[in-house]
Amino acid sequence: MRTTRITGNLLLAAALLAACSDHNALTAPSARPLAGTATLVDRPYTWSFACHGGFVLGAQWSWTENGAAIASGSAGCTGDQNLSGTGVRPANANGFTAQVGYDSKSWTFDPAGPFKASLSGSVAGGGCHRVLVCFDKESGKLTVDS
Numbered sequence: 001m002r003t004t005r006i007t008g009n010l011l012l013a014a015a016l017l018a019a020c021s022d023h024n025a026l027t028a029p030s031a032r033p034l035a036g037t038a039t040l041v042d043r044p045y046t047w048s049f050a051c052h053g054g055f056v057l058g059a060q061w062s063w064t065e066n067g068a069a070i071a072s073g074s075a076g077c078t079g080d081q082n083l084s085g086t087g088v089r090p091a092n093a094n095g096f097t098a099q100v101g102y103d104s105k106s107w108t109f110d111p112a113g114p115f116k117a118s119l120s121g122s123v124a125g126g127g128c129h130r131v132l133v134c135f136d137k138e139s140g141k142l143t144v145d146s
Contacts, residue, residue: 040091040111045146048084049100051077054136055125057101061144064095064106077140089115089146100142118143 051057058076062069070090075083097106100121109115122139 051140053138055138
């Protein structure tokens, strides 16, 4: 008889507990997602362009998303110069293209990570003009760090 009373009390306690509990409550803590869900943000970048020679040299660059330009910059120099500046790399950029003189190159990268690239290039001097103005070769190097 005592066993029946204990069993009955346990069943009653279980029924009351089940009736009073929130059926929508989580039974385990929710886990964080495994995949990275961090929001991408624009990143600052620095650039430098060093050139030397006796002519004119230009550098152009673009941040790209899947091959399409989304932001760009440029610099030009004559003779011996060292130029530098800063800019903003768009959060969705996953590629970079650059041209220095006649030389160009493209890179791809993870938008969530850092990026660094450099490209050297040159233009050949045109010799002497009819009025005896002579142009030498100009060489330069563009470096970008973000």
